[in-house]
Amino acid sequence: MTRRAALGVMSAASYQRIAGANDRVQVGFIGFGLIGAQHVHDFRNQRDCDLAAMCDVYQPRLEQGVAACGQRAKAYSDFRKLLENRELQAVVVSLPDHWHALVTMMACAAGKDVYVEKPMTLFVREGRWMTDVARHHQRIVQVGMQQRSGRHYQHAKQLITSGAIGKVISARSASFRNVMPGFGNPPDGPPPSDLDYEMWLGPAPKRVYNPHRALYHFRWFWDYSGGQMTNLGAHEVDIMQWVMQQKAPSAVGSSGGRFALQDNGETPDVQDAVFDYDGFTAEYSFREANAGRRAGAGGLEFCGTKGSLVINRSGFEIVPDAKIPPSNAIPTFQGHPTGGPTKVAGQMEYWTQAAKEPGSSDEQFDLHVRNFLDCVKSRSIPIADVEQGHRTATAVHLANIALRVGRKVKWNATTEQIVDDREASAYLERPYRAPWDRELRSLLG
Numbered sequence: 001m002t003r004r005a006a007l008g009v010m011s012a013a014s015y016q017r018i019a020g021a022n023d024r025v026q027v028g029f030i031g032f033g034l035i036g037a038q039h040v041h042d043f044r045n046q047r048d049c050d051l052a053a054m055c056d057v058y059q060p061r062l063e064q065g066v067a068a069c070g071q072r073a074k075a076y077s078d079f080r081k082l083l084e085n086r087e088l089q090a091v092v093v094s095l096p097d098h099w100h101a102l103v104t105m106m107a108c109a110a111g112k113d114v115y116v117e118k119p120m121t122l123f124v125r126e127g128r129w130m131t132d133v134a135r136h137h138q139r140i141v142q143v144g145m146q147q148r149s150g151r152h153y154q155h156a157k158q159l160i161t162s163g164a165i166g167k168v169i170s171a172r173s174a175s176f177r178n179v180m181p182g183f184g185n186p187p188d189g190p191p192p193s194d195l196d197y198e199m200w201l202g203p204a205p206k207r208v209y210n211p212h213r214a215l216y217h218f219r220w221f222w223d224y225s226g227g228q229m230t231n232l233g234a235h236e237v238d239i240m241q242w243v244m245q246q247k248a249p250s251a252v253g254s255s256g257g258r259f260a261l262q263d264n265g266e267t268p269d270v271q272d273a274v275f276d277y278d279g280f281t282a283e284y285s286f287r288e289a290n291a292g293r294r295a296g297a298g299g300l301e302f303c304g305t306k307g308s309l310v311i312n313r314s315g316f317e318i319v320p321d322a323k324i325p326p327s328n329a330i331p332t333f334q335g336h337p338t339g340g341p342t343k344v345a346g347q348m349e350y351w352t353q354a355a356k357e358p359g360s361s362d363e364q365f366d367l368h369v370r371n372f373l374d375c376v377k378s379r380s381i382p383i384a385d386v387e388q389g390h391r392t393a394t395a396v397h398l399a400n401i402a403l404r405v406g407r408k409v410k411w412n413a414t415t416e417q418i419v420d421d422r423e424a425s426a427y428l429e430r431p432y433r434a435p436w437d438r439e440l441r442s443l444l445g
């Protein structure tokens with residue numbers, strides 16, 4: 001029997017152990033940073049789970065994490081040991097992006113269900129590997145794209161699908177902020193003695209320690225992340241593809257660069273991406289050195305032939321378009337030889353109804369965790385399943401690939417290949433550093 005088949009048997013056995021509707025799910029947490037702490041808070045508020053284990057490679061955070069779990073959690077500094085804990089049915093992976101795929105797959109192989117943060121992957125190929133491994137071991141994988149769980153996001157999806165704003169011809173989204181001059185330029189040096197930097201790096205390339213190549217600021221380095229395109233862009237592109245029921249763009253173009261920030265980060269501080277879909281286009285833009293003034297500087301706007309639906313975590317609004325005789329749209333200028341186009345008089349009418357609905361970020365986190373725990377018990381597919389996480393991550397990775405090669409890339413969603421572009425295709429996969437490359441090979445069988 002292959003190792004993979006043996007693991008399959010093990011996960012089938014653990015499937016039998018899965019809690020019934022009234023049982024408590026034993027949950028382990030891997031990573032207690034910005035979002036890890038939010039997850040501990042949200043799981044603590046559920047009626048049917050125990051916060052049973054905590055792992056972090058930075059000792060102060062491990063201690064804070066155990067305390068946040070009410071001191072009942074077992075402490076681990078090596079996630080492999082946590083995965084050996086047979087009491088745990090589920091783990092929450094709140095690690096930097098370069099760890100998401102490997103830890104998720106190892107957890108699935110160890111018989112655990114997984115809640116893993118977005119962006120689900122660091123590079124495109126990881127998403128298919130994760131989906132295959134999760135399916136093989138019959139594991140539930142929920143991706144931290146929690147906006148999907150928000151009631152107002154679900155209502156907006158329903159309204160758009162039923163034609164409330166007409167035919168959607170484009171969607172545009174943005175995240176603008178001004179963090180000039182950036183986060184500083186700390187010098188390289190030895191890692192803190194209470195941080196296991198080797199384990200923080202894991203499969204990523206070996207680098208001299210810098211305080212920014214670790215907690216939180218890993219986001220601005222290509223080794224660990226795709227910058228704001230995959231960090232914030234993943235949330236908006238996810239909702240856009242989910243509402244529009246799209247598997248993938250057929251092509252993506254992107255422009256941008258690092259034009260203003262003066263810190264030691266690498267990823268762009270300005271980027272615009274345009275995604276082509278069947279019958280509509282979508283944009284995602286971010287600015288790190290300008291907070292923006294126009295409407296739509298944050299969140300997502302669906303543009304339909306009857307009006308627009310503008311949505312963010314705090315709510316949505318439908319802004320109807322006025323029904324105007326097309327000739328009234330022709331501008332009037334002074335001195336026109338015939339006096340200019342004739343305006344058709346009449347009462348102002350609108351194509352659709354205005355509407356507004358509030359939403360709450362706290363509710364989105366809470367309901368997303370609830371959906372995960374319900375699926376752990378029922379074995380149903382969660383709202384942000386691993387395959388969905390792969391689709392979202394693929395779109396934003398393609399935007400970064402287009403930026404890095406300096407041209408539009410075409411995507412074949414069936415074969416999951418970039419069309420006729422070897423240079424761009426090389427970005428679809430990256431090597432893992434030893435010994436994690438061996439771990440990957442054994443997972444993929």
Ligand SMILES: NC(=O)c1ccc[n+]([C@@H]2O[C@H](COP(=O)([O-])OP(=O)(O)OC[C@H]3O[C@@H](n4cnc5c(N)ncnc54)[C@H](O)[C@@H]3O)[C@@H](O)[C@H]2O)c1
Nearest residue numbers: 031032033034035056057058095097117144199200215216
């Ligand atoms: N869903 C959301 O709204 C949302 C919000 C914030 C962050 N995120 C995502 O969550 C992930 C984590 O981001 P963050 O801001 O919390 O980062 P962070 O740096 O604050 O926290 C990550 C934690 O993981 C620990 N860690 C790193 N390698 C480890 C390992 N091998 N084993 C155990 N612990 C390890 C670090 O010490 C750190 O405490 C990112 O992928 C980010 O995109 C999602």
